[in-house]
Amino acid sequence: MTAVVTAYDVPEIRARMTEWTRDPGLNGAGNWYLFFVGPRPEDSAGEPAFPPLDDVGATIADTLRAQIPAAELFYVSADLTDLASHAATTLVDYRLHPEDLPAPVGLMVYEHPPVTRTANALHNDVSLVSWGPGRGGLWVQTWGTIPDPLPTAVDVGRKLARLPRDHALSQMRKAAALNLPLPALGNKPSSHDDAVDQAAKHLLATFMSNTERAPIPPSFSPPHGYQWCGLTPMTFTDMKGWPSALTEGTSAATIDAQLALQRTILTTWLLMGQTLVRSERIAAPRAARRRIERYDPALNQGVRLVDLRRARTTPADRHSDAFGQGTREYHHSWIVRGHWRNQYYRSRDDHRPIWIADHLAGPEDKPLIGGERVNVLRR
Known part of the structure; x- marks a missing residue:
C-alpha cells in the first residue's frame, strides 16, 4: 500500500x-x-x-x-x-x-x-x-x-534490465514471433500459469521496439x-x-x-x-x-x-446584512448549493469563473426551508 x-x-x-x-x-x-x-x-x-x-x-x-x-x-x-x-x-x-x-x-x-x-x-x-x-x-x-506491490510490467521490465541486452532482445523477438492474440474472454487461458505465461509474452513483445532503440532503464x-x-x-x-x-x-x-x-x-x-x-x-x-x-x-x-478556509454561512462576495434590504421580503432561509459564477475582471477586460461555496441564504431569523435542523461540517 x-x-x-x-x-x-x-x-x-x-x-x-x-x-x-x-x-x-x-x-x-x-x-x-x-x-x-x-x-x-x-x-x-x-x-x-x-x-x-x-x-x-x-x-x-x-x-x-x-x-x-x-x-x-x-x-x-x-x-x-x-x-x-x-x-x-x-x-x-x-x-x-x-x-x-x-x-x-x-x-x-x-x-x-x-x-x-x-x-x-x-x-x-x-x-x-x-x-x-x-x-x-x-x-x-x-x-x-x-x-x-509493483505492477507486472514494472517487475518484468526490471528483470529484463538485469539481462544482457542481446539476450533480452532475443527473448522479446521470440515472443513477438508467436503473434499471440490479446487476452480476452473468448481466448482466456485454461489455467493461471498459462495466463501468466501469455501475459509475460505480450509484455516481451510490447517492449521489443523500445529495447531496440535504447537500453532498458534499470528501475523501469x-x-x-x-x-x-x-x-x-x-x-x-x-x-x-x-x-x-x-x-x-x-x-x-x-x-x-x-x-x-x-x-x-x-x-x-x-x-x-x-x-x-x-x-x-x-x-x-x-x-x-x-x-x-x-x-x-x-x-x-x-x-x-x-x-x-473555515466554511462561511454567506458567500464571500455578499454580506448577510444585504438580504432583506430590497423590496422583496423573505419568509425563509435556504441552502444555496456550490456553483460557478462568471465574474468580470476589469483589469483584463474578461470574465473568469469563480466558485461560490455552499452557504445559507436569506434572513438569519427565518426558518430554514426543509427543516430547521442543519448538520454543518466545519473544515
Missing part, C-alpha cells in the same frame, strides 16, 4: 525528480524518455509543439531538466482536492490565461488522487502535476504514484516514485476550455478520463486564486533539508500548503 504523502515530503520529492532529470546514465530521464517515448511517437503526429524533425523524447527530457529545479512547490489538501473534483464536473468551457496559474513554473502534489473510478487506470493514479513554459504556451505534465519506472502519465501542450491563445488534441481512435473511456483529469487540474488552479482558499508556507524537516542540500543547496525547500 502506498504511503500518504504530506506537504513536508514535497521538497524532497522535487529533489529526487531533479536528480533523475539530470542523471546522464541508463536510469536517468534522458534514457527513460528515449526508451519509452522515442524520437517520434505516433500520438505526436500533427502536434504543433513538436515539429516533424524534432526528437520528442529528448525535448521532453530537456524541458523537465530546466523546469523541475525551478518549480514553485504546492501541496493540495484532501479537502481542497475533493472540492476541485466536485466543482470540475460543472466547470464550463474556459480559456486559460497565464495569470490563472499559481506560479509560472510549478509542481503540485495532491494529498490523494483527484480523479478516481474512471475506466482508465492511468488517470486514476495521478497525484502530481508539473507545468512550465513550452512551445506555444504552457506544458502540463501529469505523474501517478507507483503502487506497491522512474526511481523518484512517480510514473510519467503524459504531456499536454497548451496554447493560451487558441484554448477553449481545457481539452487538448486527442489522438484519432482514442477510446471514449480514455477521452472521458483525460478530460475529467484536465478539468480538475484547471479547477484547482482557479480555486487557488480565490479567497475561499488559504495558503501556508512550510519547509521540509531538518533531516530532509540536509539530504537536499547535499545534492543541490540551490534548490528551494519551501512549499505552499493550500487548504480551504
